[in-house]
Amino acid sequence: MNFDIIIIGGGAAGFFTAINAAEINPHLKIAILERGKEVLTKVKISGGGRCNVTHAQFIPKELSLNYPRGEKELLGPFHSFMTGDTMEWFQKRGVELKIEDDGRIFPVSDDSQSIINCFLQEVERLKIKVFKGEAVQSFQQQDNIWHIKTKNTDFSAEKIMLAAGSNPKIWKLLKKLGHSIIEPVPSLFTFNITDERIKDIPGIATEAAVKISAKNINLASTGPLLITHWGMSGPGILKLSAWGARALETLDYKFELLVNWLPETTSEEILERLKELKIALAKQQVLKNAQFGLPKRLWRNLAQSVGIERDTTWANLNKKQLQALAKELTAGIFQVNGKSTFKEEFVTAGGVDLKEIDFKTFESKLYKNLFLAGEVLNIDAITGGFNFQNAWTGAYLAAQHIAKD
Template identity: 60%
Template sequence: MNVKDIIIIGGGAAGFFAAINIAERHPNLKVAILERGKEGLQKVKVSGGGRCNVTHAEFVPSELVLNYPRGEKELLGPFHQFMTGDTIEWFETRGVTLKIEDDGRMFPITDSSQTIIDCFLNEAKKHKVEVLYNESVKQIELRDETKDVDHHFKVETQSGLFYCNKLVVATGSNPKIWKLIEGLGHSISPAVPSLFTFNIKDERIKDIPGVVAQNVEVKVVGSDLFSEGPLLITHVGMSAPAILKLSAYGAIELAKRNYKFEIEINFIKQSFEDCLENLKNLKQEFAKKTVFKSAQFDLPKRLWHKLVEASGMDQETRWADLNKHQLENLSTQLTQAVFQVDGKSTFKEEFVTAGGVDLKEVNFKTFESKLHKNLYFAGEVINVDAVTGGFNFQNAWTGAYLVSKAI
């Protein structure tokens, strides 16, 4: 009979972090990870373009939680227990130094995710965590809690049966495992993609991929969804934080709309009226110059050219010759440009989903199931997700650490 004290299902970020911390606290316990793949830590490997965006330099819990469209309220308490500073310290005491980039993202100074993977594999080995690969879980059975059974859980994989007293589920967004958890009586919020870029075909952004508008406001027409930040024009549409934040906060709403909707962009963060007033002043100031060649409002030249053309002017139109109608058109393009979104694309390899174990059914002091004693969850298996920038990993580290503490 294959008996362990603690089994962790899932050899990803949360699974390894939980296993290592449990084994370190309890050297006498038999701790095993069951990983369905032939190797683990795959998301760690590809995160941050292969550099592993470990966490984000945000050190105030109430500020950190603002990056979680789902889980904001629930993570406040846990972040008071274990958050960014603790993550940095945890890695540093194990020989991994992290650095902060200008945008707040934190990476190992080696700029290689392999550093994090090696750290986890070494720690697991050091603390005698058994890592079993190619173990796809088929069934999770809860033994009768009212009777005096030796082992609370029976876990069936394609290779056989495992028994344990405490079970940690850290499988990320895995529909098969969600189905098994549902079989134990838990509610699962349906999964929808959460971090994605917008597919947009529009003359105004055609042939200018790579152009970045540094500080824009974007809203989804006909909803309260709104975000701001840098916006990147790509070969297929738009990306960068302004769009990714919108995709995360709007994950459920945009899925309902089948990813067909309109967005309104304010490229210069001014009202239509203020912009119009500024354009009238520029008309006086640059009377003899062509509008096309005199980009304003710190906009990239190529984007300015497109918006000027979209306002009904040619390359020779001078500021002095602008009529009321053209000025209003240009102000509209700058402050209220509407684009039709038709579909989405995954953001890099970072496939994140909203969905998972219902937050009301998890005790966030311990990350234990409220329905079954000795059943714990960590990472994206619960209905928590974050915007891009290292926040999803921070949720994994925090949850896994509190699980280890509770156990």
């Protein structure tokens, strides 16, 4: 089966490339090959089924800072296509978007199906062929034509786009062609912690940002923290997991986590404040008087962990207890023993070495008319719509080049 362009991978980057290329040049014969029974499966589950399309950061430099791998390389591309362009693209096609308080951008419908329907309508309108159940077994270039073999069919095209995500089989085939692959490790994961201080309070979240750092590694992040049945999650933890993806993998995800529940203040300042509370709240029970905006049950557990008993009043706190509480609030140590995947949104750090890609066009530097976008590259981001923005940007810029005759 002969086409002008074949896109391997029926996900976000694949569909976005196909639609944009077909709009620029309607005469092109374009096909998308998807190995699974369904297309756009990651789009469907993203953001808890709401599809976190992108993030409300409108300055290229600031946007690029959310990519532990790809920050430098994406800066140029973001000057050509980024958040505002993404929003305009979807809104032009009838998908209204909204910005939430934390900066994440979703369809107004709160349903990822809005994005999927938009893509499916566009491929139909533009007569783009979508083949499902076509797992690619090989691709090679002969006389400037790409030959692709799947389990069922032989395809050929002048240009191909690899948008197959973190598919090990595609990485293997690229390696065969001479591309360097950075071995993948998980990114965006939560921490497994068994600790009396958090054992009985899953679901408790801090409204304010918490500072967390991996002890003995130069790794820290700030953000709200969520206590779960298996340990800790929330934006602060996920950010740390993304930036520390490789370092934490070398530690087998066993390390000490330092938690500062009150990062805006020092341990000394907290101690002074506790001494003031000892006088101001003299007759009240410490455990029943949550301070510093911390959730009541979290405050109770942290206070108990330094030996403060149920009926202890503020007046009865001794110097040692005050010092221990100040330290617990600003430098609590938790032992991490393993990780868990964040929801179903499995993201990896790894993929095609970025030195081998031309970031003006997202074309391979090793092969003419071979383009790559999305997670197939060694690019990943923190949570919040940034991984999708990488897919939209790469796919859009590649499409501009692919669509040229």
